[in-house]
Each structure stands twice: as C-alpha cells, then as structure tokens.
Amino acid sequence: MSDNHVLQESFLKALVREKMPVSIFLVNGIKLHGIVDDYDEHVILLKNAVTQMVFKHAVSTVVPSRALNLSSGD
Numbered sequence: 475m476s477d478n479h480v481l482q483e484s485f486l487k488a489l490v491r492e493k494m495p496v497s498i499f500l501v502n503g504i505k506l507h508g509i510v511d512d513y514d515e516h517v518i519l520l521k522n523a524v525t526q527m528v529f530k531h532a533v534s535t536v537v538p539s540r541a542l543n544l545s546s547g548d
Contacts, residue, residue: 484544485536486513495539496520500532 489496489510498506498520508522518528 485542486510486518488542488544489536489538492542494542497537497539498528498533499535499537500528501534502532 490512493509495509506520508520511519511521511525516530518530520526520528
C-alpha cells in the first residue's frame with residue numbers, strides 16, 4: 475500500500491472511530507455535511523438524515539469539525 479493510502483486510511487478510520495461531523499467538498503463545488511459511517515477503496519458512506527454513498531473520485535476536500543487525533547487508539 476502506498477504512503478498516500480496509509481494516510482487516507484488513518485484519516486478516515488479516525489473519522490469513523492470518533493463519529494466526528496465533517497464537511498465534504500466535491501470537485502463540482504457542492505458541500506455535504508454528515509458523519510463518515512464507513513468507507514472502502516472507492517466510496518465514503520456519509521450519514522446525515524439519510525446515508526449517502528459518495529464516490530472518492532468526486533471528493534475534493536474533507537474538513538473535520540474539530541481537531542482530529544490520527545493515532546490508532548487500538
């Protein structure tokens with residue numbers, strides 16, 4: 475696994491673990507809000523009133539609502 479995937483995995487894993495609200499900006503400028511419920515190689519499940527499947531290739535930026543602890547905590 476490349477270093478980029480390791481960093482992405484750590485970041486998304488921490489968001490799921492902490493159930494932290496995030497804003498996800500898509501490449502077309504749309505801003506989504508919710509909690510990252512799960513993810514895989516290609517998609518992020520973003521939970522709010524409903525669960526949305528967001529394709530990673532459409533994501534520009536993920537902004538946590540507060541500082542994120544990237545240590546494993548396992």
